[in-house]
Amino acid sequence: MSYDNIHRFLLRSVASLGVLSFHDTEEILSKSFPETEFAINDLVQNINEKLKPLKQQIKIVNEETTMQKNLVFISLGCDITTKTQNMFSSEQLDYFRILLEQIMTTESRQITAIQAINLAGKGSVAITDAEALLLIWCRMHYLEKIGSNYAIGLRAIHEFERYFQENMPDRVPNCCLCNQSVFRGYNCPGCDEAIHTNCLKNYSDKHHKWPCCKADFYESHLERLDCQGMSQTLHSKRQTQGEPSNVSNRTVEIEDSDQETEETTVEISQSKKRKRKTK
């Protein structure tokens, strides 16, 4: 099928929404182009060919909790051109990065609304603006609200894939059951293996054990893991893993030099803190 208005319409829709479920895509396209036969995968393939020189892409991905297929629009480039964007100030972007870091270094990969808002101060964003920003980022699928907690949104998961791999490689483990990246999940309190919330539920409902090390599973494990204090969690994790006492090595390994996590604030020396402020 040659590139046509249906491609352009689909591209504009996914680009402006950020995320569009496969099901909704089918519905919208059938309604808007009733005379046209189409296959979404083919449409997306054609679009991506056109988008390649523009460093953009539509990815068809499975959402971790529902396993539903979704179309996600991602910007592939992170360069001098993308940095000219004027939707968000650099302070606001810093705040977003801080949120991502905090979420990714929490065991359950979720933070409470209060934690999220308090982090605004670190990013030089007014607390009053923080609420509005969180709302905007949820709407744009960069964050996801789960109950009163915030998790990483589907769009950020895929758009920031490289960022996560480069800056926190041990923060994006693969699920011990299905081997996909875990963004909605837990680390086993027994052996620290990562697992999807969904995969864990399916297994523990039947076997009442953690699938990785077969330790007994209790609901209370999850309650404790949910939004535990960050430094507390990591500190205890280090102890169980027998980490070397020289903490600064590990912190350098975890993040890029200009992003700092709460953990570094707690545990590293004043000199590192000063380094952050000058960046």
Place this chain on the structure above:
Amino acid sequence: MNRSGNSFTENQSSNLAVNECVRYILCQEGSKIPIKHCDIRKHLEDNFGAPRNLIKNIITNANNILKNVYGYKLVQVDAKQSQYIVVLNKPCTKSMLSTYNNPQHRKLLIAALTHIYMTGAPVKEDDMWKFLTEAQLMKEFDVEKKKLLIKTFTRQMYLKYIKGRNDTFFFEWGQRAEEEIPKIFLLSKMSEAFNVGPDYWAEQYIQATSNENNGNDEDDE
């Protein structure tokens, strides 16, 4: 990138410049603030070594890519300063609201534009606040919402805020609203709300349908 004395072939470098021009425009487009020609030129000159005399060509080619790939087009909005906005190339009534937009703000904007359209003339500032308050879209002394109309929407070229006689300010449709929002869409919302046909408002109906005749709907292509 070839770092020896002879970098790109002319073709390669012009393709790169055009693609980067498109990318720059798309990056700027999200805020809806008009893109200055001189900003585009500076970005391409400084970062991609695009020669000044080719900038106009590059922008024309970038516009073609926007039309071909996205179905968008560039529209020049200010002959003096040379600014552009990105709008649909052909009218499309099926578009969904972008998540970049705040739905509350959108409601406010559409209400303001509808009020001006149905009034058939520029609307006095106080009259606008009264209308929006009665429509329960804002509280009477809501400074934030007023700022939204007076500053944000005018900057984005959805509205014009003009000084009239006796130092009164008026609201009018901005150029972006003319390009983006089909009047027949507003009229059909009104006719739904009042349970009448859209031709109930004769003057507005003529305006709306003469616009429609000028642009072809996407389906007909």
